[in-house]
Amino acid sequence: AQSVTQPDIHITVSEGASLELRCNYSYGATPYLFWYVQSPGQGLQLLLKYFSGDTLVQGIKGFEAEFKRSQSSFNLRKPSVHWSDAAEYFCAVGARGTDKLIFGTGTRLQVFP
């Protein structure tokens, strides 16, 4: 079955600390991978995506993610978290020619000063 797992429901970090949000997927075809961010009461915004090529992709707001096919993972990282990064983060998987995107259940990030 096709699925996306975000094992961490809630993560708390101090401002300035590094961050890694985990994402594992199960998908039959070559995956297209996305990370979206959602501020409270708002819609989602794309952080970054991976379709092919270099497995380390850079996104907006200083985020990056690494695609590891052998581990079926697409973890999101940031070297130094800012208070404004507090939000909910969603990993999603799709594929070329497919109508649907499968979302994980999200990870809520809390940042302490």
Next chain:
Amino acid sequence: DGGITQSPKYLFRKEGQNVTLSCEQNLNHDAMYWYRQDPGQGLRLIYYSQIVNDFQKGDIAEGYSVSREKKESFPLTVTSAQKNPTAFYLCASSIGPAGANVLTFGAGSRLTVL
């Protein structure tokens, strides 16, 4: 600026009433989507449309209906048949199929059943 406009932002409904959520985009995107978001469950696809006058059921279509009479508009009706309609509803659009294209989201509509 181009984007997606959802209205109303907040909506209250009495049991047994139908309500319609509006979604308008000026991005010239062909595909449009409706998602439902509940705490801890991520986003679940209700309906989607790849072209005018055509739409498909998503994973949780029961109790919902849609229309796509214009490229720019994709309204969602929550009918009285939807047993638990209280949720946050998100409309999105993309230039092509969602699996391989970036989704642009609206700001959402929160529906509460009284």
